[in-house]
Amino acid sequence: MDIKSAAEQLADQARRFSVFTGLTKPNPYDRFILVMGMTGSGKSTFISRCTGKDVLVGHGLYSCTDSIDVFDFNLNGRRIYLIDTPGFNDTDRSDIDTLSILASYLGASYANGVRIHGIIMLHPITGNRMSGSSLRNIEMMKAMCGFEFYNNVAIATTMWPDTTLYEDTGTLENREAELVSDQRYFGALISRGATVFRHNEKGIKNSTEEIDSGRNIVSHLIQQCEKHVPEVLQLQREITEQRKTLGETGAGIAVARDIHRAKREHEEELRRIEADMKRELAKTNSAYAANLQELKQDIEKQLRKSDREKQALRNSMQDLHHREEKIWEQRIEQMDKQFREQIAIKQEELRDMESSLDEVRRDMAQQTQDLQVKKLVAAEARNYERKIAETRKKLAAREKELRNKEEQVKQARRDAARRQSLHEKERVSSEDMQREIIVQEIRHELAAKEKKLLDMEQSLEKVRRDMARRSKHSHRKARTANDIEKRESNVKNARKEVEQAQDAHKKFSGRKAELYNGALGGVASGVASGVVAGALAAGLVCTVM
Ligand SMILES: Nc1nc2c(ncn2[C@@H]2O[C@H](COP(=O)(O)OP(=O)(O)OP(=O)(O)O)[C@@H](O)[C@H]2O)c(=O)[nH]1
Ligand SMILES: [Mg+2]
Known part of the structure; x- marks a missing residue:
């Protein structure tokens, strides 16, 4: 992908x-849907099929790759926003981090007047149905939305195998029947109004059925x-209206249950030991007291x-924002x-092109000059001809x-021979000699002229050769x-x-602030509005209190 795109x-x-x-205030007809499910359940693929956009390409441009991402598309004249969320029980990310991310964005969004209209919970049908991961994700989803929201939840099983290759459906x-009836899984959700779908049941990847299946689920919601x-x-209600700390929210409690349990056990143990120590010291059983x-x-x-973990959790909340920034x-x-x-690359290319154009232009100028010379040569040739x-x-x-x-000389000689008189002979011979001289002169003159002609013809030949050479250039x-x-x-x-x-x-440089605001400004303004501030600032510190 090029930098401009x-x-x-x-x-x-x-945006x-x-x-x-x-x-940015959404249109009242816009709909916001969370897409949830454990890592690898097919959330990004689902969103990609619905929106027709390459979800993975844009993923994480703003925030950490394991943060949320927002995509949109039009469905029946409405703009639908699908929110890709990180899964819980991920090996690379703690559930506290995942919940912090969701709480930050969802809290800020609600504080700024945006409502969630539905949740799509994806569950891979091929996975181990009792896996801790899927249970944790369902538990977290339930804790986040509250049972009053269940009517607006769609459960979609994914990863249905290609029916043409796999017959053991x-x-x-x-x-699926077990998942739907088991209260720990989807039973409780379904009995309170959630709907179950088989997403892309025929299992044909990238098919129109897959797209239709995804859009059908969205359309249902x-x-x-x-x-x-x-x-x-x-x-959202807990951390905004009820001003609970994240640790006091249902989801926070679910996440922190283990930490709570461990801490409670430690405190209990400490109280017991202190009581024992008091008793043993009173009995002056110093060895046992030392042991205690x-x-x-x-x-x-x-x-x-x-306590250090508690501090680390406080840091992780602040770190989250810093890290995203x-x-x-x-x-x-x-x-x-x-x-x-x-x-720089384009400028370099341009420079190369310009310099080679200059070279060709110089060549051309040289040839134009040659053409003028050629015209002169042609005129010269015509002159010679x-x-x-x-x-x-x-x-x-x-x-x-x-x-x-010569004829006159011959005639005079013939006349003289006929007359025979000496005087006449002498006269004729003197005339004859004069004529002879003239003839000789003419011969010399002719020889000179012929030589000149030859020279001229040679010059002409040279000019013609020159012309031929130049006309070859004119083709070039x-x-x-x-x-x-x-x-x-x-x-x-x-150049363009x-x-x-x-x-x-x-343009990009001019929009940096706007881009930054788009990503984190909403959260900042949600937090700054004071509604979410307390919850987020106190955040997870209270989780382990
Ligand atoms: N066979 C099959 N594979 C699927 C389906 N949906 C997703 N996949 C594949 O499963 C893998 C994980 O899918 P993703 O869409 O990245 O899952 P995700 O829930 O976004 O995962 P994370 O972003 O890690 O939470 C990818 O290799 C997908 O191609 C499905 O319906 N059927
Ligand atoms: Mg994903």
């Missing part, structure tokens, strides 16, 4: 969080809202450990860095003249002109891309 996703996520936490159906206006979740003293120290050590900052920082890197033609004509005329003169030029056009458009696009990347970065 990642930033858009972040902005979109901020959804902002609506869920009540920072009887076993699973028996398991929306209709159920009309019949039974959902109560406020017990956890040792035991007392041991128990006190355990109680100090509980830190992770948010890191995400933004990382995204900012990615933006800058992307811009004209002169050669003229010279040839002159040459032909002089040759004709030469032939006439046509190619280069096309090339330039293409390169110019590439440079233009690259750089500008767009810079623009996206600028």
Whole structure:
């Protein structure tokens, strides 16, 4: 995914969080549904099918990956918000942390006027039906919502195997029957109005049946809202209106039961030891008293450990917010860095393109110059051709003249021979000599002219060769002109891309505060409103009191 879409996703996520936490007022027709269930029960997959969005991609952009996430989609003209929640009894996260996350967001959201309209509880049908994990998750869900909310709970069994490959559905159906009737499982929920569904019963992954099945469950909860206006979740009421500490809430008590039990046992033990010690000291049984003293120290050590845990729990509540803030900052920082890197890469590409365009342009300029020279050469060639033609004509005329003169010389010689008179002979011979001289002169002149003609023809040949070479270049030029056009458009696009990347970065930078508010501002304002403040601040400290 490119950085721009990642930033858009972040902005979109901020918007959804902002609506869920009540920072942005939701539309009265909007519906908010919690999707719960143990780790791996298929919550993200379910949400992904309903919304058609890649739930895992955006997961945890804001907060720790094991925090909540909000997704939305349109169903029958309504905007539905599905809230992905972390499961309880997770090996990597304490139930106290999980409850803190849920209490922070749900408390703030309710304090800001947002109500939960339904809960979808997912349960993998293939899992061990008596697993501690699934029991703990059901117990926590019941404690969080309170039985008055059960009408608005949908229980959906997931992981039904592909029926074309797996035929032993009887076993699973028996398991389902047990789950539905067992009071510790879904029995109590169903007897007070919760509805059971088999999600994607045919088990064909990514099928339209899977999508329809998910949307059908959501749709049922929306209709159920009309019949039974959902109560406020017990956890929300407890920590807001009733101003209970988290440890005093039903869910808090369920989570802290073990710690409570251990602490109570230690205190009981301590009281017993102290009473024993008093008795034994009165009886001056010092050996036994010393023994008891040792035991007392041991128990006190355990109680100090509980106190340290209590302190650690106080820290974990504050840490939770700090951790979310830190992770948010890191995400933004990382995204900012990615933006800058992307811009740098695009600028580098642009520089390369610009310099190669410059090179081609210089080449082109050189060729244009060549073309002008070529025109001059062509004119020169035409000039030569004209002169050669003229010279040839002159040459032909002089040759004709030469032939006439030679004829005259021959004629004069023939006349002289006929007359025989000496005087006449001498006269004729002197005339003859003169003619001979003229003939010789003409011959010389002709030879010179022919040589000149030859030179001119050679020059012409050279000019012609030059022209041929240049016309080869002019083909290259046509190619280069096309090339330039293409390169110019590439440079233009690259420049646009750089500008767009810079623009996206600028927008992203400008929206940092808004993004931050979307993620955590709702919680901050819920807490600041004073309603949730007490509960969250006192938080889990009281859990172990
Ligand atoms: N066969 C089958 N597999 C499923 C179904 N739903 C989810 N899966 C698979 O089960 C695994 C866990 O699913 P997720 O949707 O991530 O479960 P999750 O409840 O969101 O888990 P966490 O986020 O850890 O609490 C994934 O590999 C899913 O592909 C289902 O209906 N049938
Ligand atoms: Mg998940």
